Amino acid sequence: MQPLDVVLLERDSQVAQSLMFALSQAFTSVREVQGFHELRASIAKNRIRVAVVDLEATSISEVERLSHEFPTVCIVCTHRLADDEMWAAALNAGAADVCPPTDTQGIVRAALKNPVSNSAAA
Numbered sequence: 139m140q141p142l143d144v145v146l147l148e149r150d151s152q153v154a155q156s157l158m159f160a161l162s163q164a165f166t167s168v169r170e171v172q173g174f175h176e177l178r179a180s181i182a183k184n185r186i187r188v189a190v191v192d193l194e195a196t197s198i199s200e201v202e203r204l205s206h207e208f209p210t211v212c213i214v215c216t217h218r219l220a221d222d223e224m225w226a227a228a229l230n231a232g233a234a235d236v237c238p239p240t241d242t243q244g245i246v247r248a249a250l251k252n253p254v255s256n257s258a259a260a
Contacts, residue, residue, distance in 0.1 A: 144168045144188040144249070145180045148216070149195040153239045157190065157216075160242035164250065174200050181208050188249045192239065193217040198227050205232025214248045 144165045148154035154170055161168040165188065171177045174196045180186060181204070189208075191201060193215050204213055215228045216239040225236045235248035 142166055142187045142249075143184060144190060145177060145184070145186045146170045146190045147172075147174070147177045147195050148190070148192045148239065150192075150239070153192075157239065157242060157245065160246060161190065164246045178204065178207070181211055186211060188212045188214065190214050190216060190245055190249070191233075193220070193224065193228065193236070198224075198231050201228060201233055202231035212249050214245050216245065 142165045144161050144167070146154060146157055146161065146168060148157055148170070158168050158170060169180055169184065171180050177189065177191065181189060187210065189204065189211055191213060194217060201213055201215060204211065213233045215233045215236040217224060217236060218239060220236045220238070228236045235244070237244040237248060
């Protein structure tokens with residue numbers, strides 16, 4: 139099994155710290171970025187397989203752009219107040235799931251069960 143590296147784009151620094159800790163328990167490395175352009179660059183440069191993306195720090199259209207540019211990357215979105223409409227839009231844009239940012243187990247589970255990240259790890 140190849141190592142899985144994660145990039146994290148999270149608007150709230152306290153939530154980011156919590157997610158960094160939880161993700162570091164399940165993945166080889168976790169890299170935090172500050173914006174969409176840095177996220178894209180990190181995925182391209184570091185061969186990232188999982189991106190955890192706060193929908194308050196980026197848009198659904200940017201998630202769709204990432205999904206098209208990097209089809210082997212598992213994108214797990216987070217949002218404090220996600221509803222069914224946002225969840226459906228994110229999945230249609232190519233995300234694996236949308237979880238509350240405090241649901242670290244759900245985020246890890248979504249990233250690990252996703253066929254894209256699993257096939258990349260095989």
